[in-house]
Amino acid sequence: MNKKRLEKVIKNMEKYNIDQMIVTSSDSIFYLLGEWIHPGERMLALFIDTNGEAKLFVNELFPITKDLGVKVHIHKDTDNPIDDLAEVIDESKVVGIDKEWPSRFLISLLKKKNGLKVENGSIVVDEARMIKDEQEIELMRKASAINDKAMEEIIEFIKKGCSEIEASKKLAEIYSKYGCSGFSFEPLICYGANAAEPHHASDNTELKENSCIIIDIGCIKDDYASDMTRSLFYGKPDEEYKKIYDLVYKANKAAIEAVKPGVKFSDIDRAARKVIEDGGYGKYFIHRTGHNIGINVHEYPDVSSSNDMEVVEGMVFSIEPGIYLEGKYGVRIEDLVVVTKDGCEVLNKFTKDLIVFD
Numbered sequence: 162m163n164k165k166r167l168e169k170v171i172k173n174m175e176k177y178n179i180d181q182m183i184v185t186s187s188d189s190i191f192y193l194l195g196e197w198i199h200p201g202e203r204m205l206a207l208f209i210d211t212n213g214e215a216k217l218f219v220n221e222l223f224p225i226t227k228d229l230g231v232k233v234h235i236h237k238d239t240d241n242p243i244d245d246l247a248e249v250i251d252e253s254k255v256v257g258i259d260k261e262w263p264s265r266f267l268i269s270l271l272k273k274k275n276g277l278k279v280e281n282g283s284i285v286v287d288e289a290r291m292i293k294d295e296q297e298i299e300l301m302r303k304a305s306a307i308n309d310k311a312m313e314e315i316i317e318f319i320k321k322g323c324s325e326i327e328a329s330k331k332l333a334e335i336y337s338k339y340g341c342s343g344f345s346f347e348p349l350i351c352y353g354a355n356a357a358e359p360h361h362a363s364d365n366t367e368l369k370e371n372s373c374i375i376i377d378i379g380c381i382k383d384d385y386a387s388d389m390t391r392s393l394f395y396g397k398p399d400e401e402y403k404k405i406y407d408l409v410y411k412a413n414k415a416a417i418e419a420v421k422p423g424v425k426f427s428d429i430d431r432a433a434r435k436v437i438e439d440g441g442y443g444k445y446f447i448h449r450t451g452h453n454i455g456i457n458v459h460e461y462p463d464v465s466s467s468n469d470m471e472v473v474e475g476m477v478f479s480i481e482p483g484i485y486l487e488g489k490y491g492v493r494i495e496d497l498v499v500v501t502k503d504g505c506e507v508l509n510k511f512t513k514d515l516i517v518f519d
Contacts, residue, residue, distance in 0.1 A: 162215060162230030166193055166289060173285035174211050180254035182209045182282050183246070185262040188456045189286045190217075191384065194229045204242040204266055207231070208249055218246050247273045257282015287461035291453055292475040297385065298499055301455070301477055304387035305497055305508035307339045307380055312391060312511045315350075315376060320518055325350045325363035336380045345379035345386035345458040356392070356491035359448055359483060370519070371396035373490035379458055386458040388479055389509045390495035393516035405442060405484045406492050406515050412436040412482035413494045413513065416450055416464075420480075420498055420505040426468040433482040434466070442484045451479035454497060476500045477508075 170193070174182055184190055184207040191197050198205055198219060206218040215231040220242070225233050236242040243266060250256060252274045258267060260283040271277055293301070311332060318331050328350045336343065348363060353372040355361045368374070372395050379388035392406065416433035430450040437446045451464030454477055462468055464478055481495030494513055498505040 162194055163192075164230075165294070167209070167213065167215065169289035169292075170209060170285055171211055171213060173288050174209070174257065174282075177257075177280075177282070177285055178255060179257035179280060179282045179285055180211055181250060182257040182285060183207070183259060183262065184209065184286055185259040185266075186283075189259070189290070192286070192290055192456060194231065196225070196227070196229055197384075198223050202263075203238075204236075204246075206242075206246055206262075206266075208246065210251075216249055218242055241269075243269045243273055246270065250274060250277070252277050254278075255280055257285060259283055259286075284461075290455055291461055292473055293455060293477055293499075294475070297455065298475070298477065300383050300385040301387070301497070301499070302508055304341075304380060304382040304385050305389070306510075307336070307341060307382055308378065308387040308389050309509060309511045310339065311335045311378060311380065312376065312389060315378065316391075316393065316516065319350075319368065319374065319376075322368060324365050324367050325352055325355070326365055329363045332378060339380075339382070341380040341382045342384075343381050345381050345388060348379075349375065349377035349390075351375040351377075351491070353490065354488050357485045357487050357489060359485060359491070359493070368395055371398075373398070373402060373492070375491055375493055377493065377495065384456060386454050386456065387508075388454055388458055388495065388497060389511065390481055390483075390493045391511060391513070391516075392492045392494060393518070396517075396519055398515075398517060401486075402490055402492070403515070404440070405445075405486070408437050408440040408442060409482050409484055409492045409494050410513055410515075412446075413480055413496065416480045416482065417496065417498060417505065417507060420472060420500060421503060422472055422474050422500060424472050426462065426464045426470055426472065427466050429464050429472070429480070430466045430468075433480065437482060437484060445484045445486060446482060447485060448483065451481050451495075453478045472500050474500050474502055 449465035483493030
């Protein structure tokens with residue numbers, strides 16, 4: 162058990178008047194215990210109360226081979242694990258429930274503990290995870306450094322001619338070479354009009370002359386995620402493409418310059434969005450400006466116009482404005498930033514200048 166992280170969670174429990182918490186997502190349990198457990202359809206739960214008591218409930222199929230600093234309750238497939246969990250819950254107090262806990266377990270618990278008051282308690286762990294410690298930040302620096310190398314190598318591979326899906330397969334080889342455990346998300350390698358779809362899934366589309374390219378990629382290295390997007394062009398870009406590339410580049414820069422402790426996420430989104438709106442393409446910037454990142458590629462909270470939360474030192478999030486013209490092309494430029502005492506550190510070093518090749 163990471164005691165400092167547990168203390169952060171307990172402090173948040175007190176802040177939100179949650180007396181007991183049932184943490185069930187594998188990534189949050191890893192965050193606290195340093196152990197990955199992927200239970201599939203079976204129940205996994207870490208019970209925490211504000212006194213610092215922590216108990217792990219896990220199926221015998223997932224043996225715990227080291228001391229995790231918590232009492233471990235083992236159950237079998239023939240057991241009802243809710244019976245054991247219910248015994249440690251004080252039904253006179255509020256219980257926070259992880260947002261990812263399957264309803265079949267929650268309903269069973271509510272039937273067992275009639276009148277139990279429950280709340281969506283994920284916020285107490287999410288807020289702890291959103292501020293990274295120095296160890297986490299250093300791991301994310303390393304993951305991003307690998308992503309920089311991978312971006313350079315995958316661009317060189319694409320220049321030789323390949324389909325989107327072939328490039329994605331090559332990327333897996335590149336990450337493996339650098340000791341990564343895999344993608345942080347399925348890579349988005351998009352040619353031509355496919356780049357106008359922000360979440361286009363790489364397919365068998367071949368690269369054709371005079372096509373734009375979006376490469377949105379990320380890896381998992383030592384349990385932490387990276388994420389970066391670059392846009393480039395094969396052939397001769399027309400004037401409109403060069404214009405929107407310049408707008409997105411300036412929007413990315415404006416948002417990064419806005420990042421410092423005390424500003425609101427909505428202010429950062431506004432900084433990027435204003436550049437694109439002033440350039441006449443506001444309606445083509447159709448998504449939020451970014452998201453937090455850590456163990457997962459998308460974590461709480463987001464960088465959006467609706468989020469007035471203030472930025473805090475130690476947060477790590479993406480800045481990724483984009484413009485998408487349906488049926489023609491798209492441009493997105495994404496960096497990860499770490500909030501520092503008086504600004505931010507950009508984790509990605511790969512060039513943002515427009516790369517044009519033929």
